[in-house]
Amino acid sequence: MQTTIIKAKIFEDLNSIGIKGAVVSVERLQDIETDILHLATSGEVDLEINKDIPQYQYRYEKIISGKKYKYDYNNDLKGAKSILILAVPMPVHQVGFTINGNTIDVLIPSDFMQRNASKELDEYLKSTLNTYGHKALKAKLPLKLLAVRSGLAEYGRNNISYVEGMGSRLFLTAYYVDCQLPEDNWREPVRMNLCSTCRICMNNCPTKAIIDNKRVILAERCLVLYNEFEDDIPNWIKKEYHNALIGCVKCEEKCPMNLRYKNQLVTLSTFNEEQTKEILQTKNADDLSLETYKMIYDYEINEYYHLFHRNFSLLVKED
Ligand code: SF4
Ligand code: SF4
Numbered sequence: 001m002q003t004t005i006i007k008a009k010i011f012e013d014l015n016s017i018g019i020k021g022a023v024v025s026v027e028r029l030q031d032i033e034t035d036i037l038h039l040a041t042s043g044e045v046d047l048e049i050n051k052d053i054p055q056y057q058y059r060y061e062k063i064i065s066g067k068k069y070k071y072d073y074n075n076d077l078k079g080a081k082s083i084l085i086l087a088v089p090m091p092v093h094q095v096g097f098t099i100n101g102n103t104i105d106v107l108i109p110s111d112f113m114q115r116n117a118s119k120e121l122d123e124y125l126k127s128t129l130n131t132y133g134h135k136a137l138k139a140k141l142p143l144k145l146l147a148v149r150s151g152l153a154e155y156g157r158n159n160i161s162y163v164e165g166m167g168s169r170l171f172l173t174a175y176y177v178d179c180q181l182p183e184d185n186w187r188e189p190v191r192m193n194l195c196s197t198c199r200i201c202m203n204n205c206p207t208k209a210i211i212d213n214k215r216v217i218l219a220e221r222c223l224v225l226y227n228e229f230e231d232d233i234p235n236w237i238k239k240e241y242h243n244a245l246i247g248c249v250k251c252e253e254k255c256p257m258n259l260r261y262k263n264q265l266v267t268l269s270t271f272n273e274e275q276t277k278e279i280l281q282t283k284n285a286d287d288l289s290l291e292t293y294k295m296i297y298d299y300e301i302n303e304y305y306h307l308f309h310r311n312f313s314l315l316v317k318e319d
Helices: 002-016 026-041 054-064 115-131 143-149 200-204 223-227 273-281 290-298 302-316
Strands: 020-025 082-089 092-099 102-108 136-138 170-177 265-267
Touching (some): 002 020, 020 026, 020 143, 026 082, 082 143, 092 273, 115 170, 143 170, 273 302
Parallel strands (some): 092 265
Antiparallel strands (some): 082 170, 092 102
């Protein structure tokens, strides 16, 4: 009975600030592990074919071998019984850089600005569970798959997860909880109905990574695989493909499921001419002037500054 009250309290508090969630039993992780392994055996992820792409090997070997995610919940939180999966609304941010008196606006995708929101959520969940004599701990799990299977989200043709009321402007997070909260419906992964007649993301993808008759995108063609890693960006990726400081927003920006929701773009203060020059000349965040570093920190770019520096240089590179 108490667990019904705990769940109701958490969901009421979180819903009031726009966060949506679902609960599943930790035992569902067996299904998640099976789904991930199926990726390898079904041929949808083929390490052999992509053996010359270090980024592909690095990312998918870790996923398939079970090293990327941690399914041993008792090791993380002793007595873990439930998993709370949450979708937190997060707009795309736009930041300006000044070059020769002109402002160049560049986008930062939703899931790269989550430090402050994550910290608040973490504090809220831990203290709320604590008042009922229980614990919560952040879990390192395949979040999109978990969200879709729990009923919280649906996949788009672009393999991104969509949540009612947010579209894909969100970040996902999951927590182990050491009590058996009432569960939501576990189901097979589903794709949004609208995707069956829509091809907008496919046509808007600069690298043609989205294939009409495939369930998963061609990861080896997706910009995200390259500009979120330190390895050299391959030559076949043209300058005009780059569209964000990190990651890529092209398959989301014109998606009808996102166009329904307003106010999803937040504009941050622009870096002036001197700061923009400084950023282009400085590879390490620690070597930036204090004023520029503060902005980088506030914009939550500091942790991946080395990638941002490389990606931004590519975006503004002279032909
Ligand atoms: S753009 Fe169309 S096909 Fe692509 S995810 Fe959105 S609704 Fe689905
Ligand atoms: S993230 Fe970019 S490159 Fe990857 S599928 Fe979407 S549009 Fe294509």
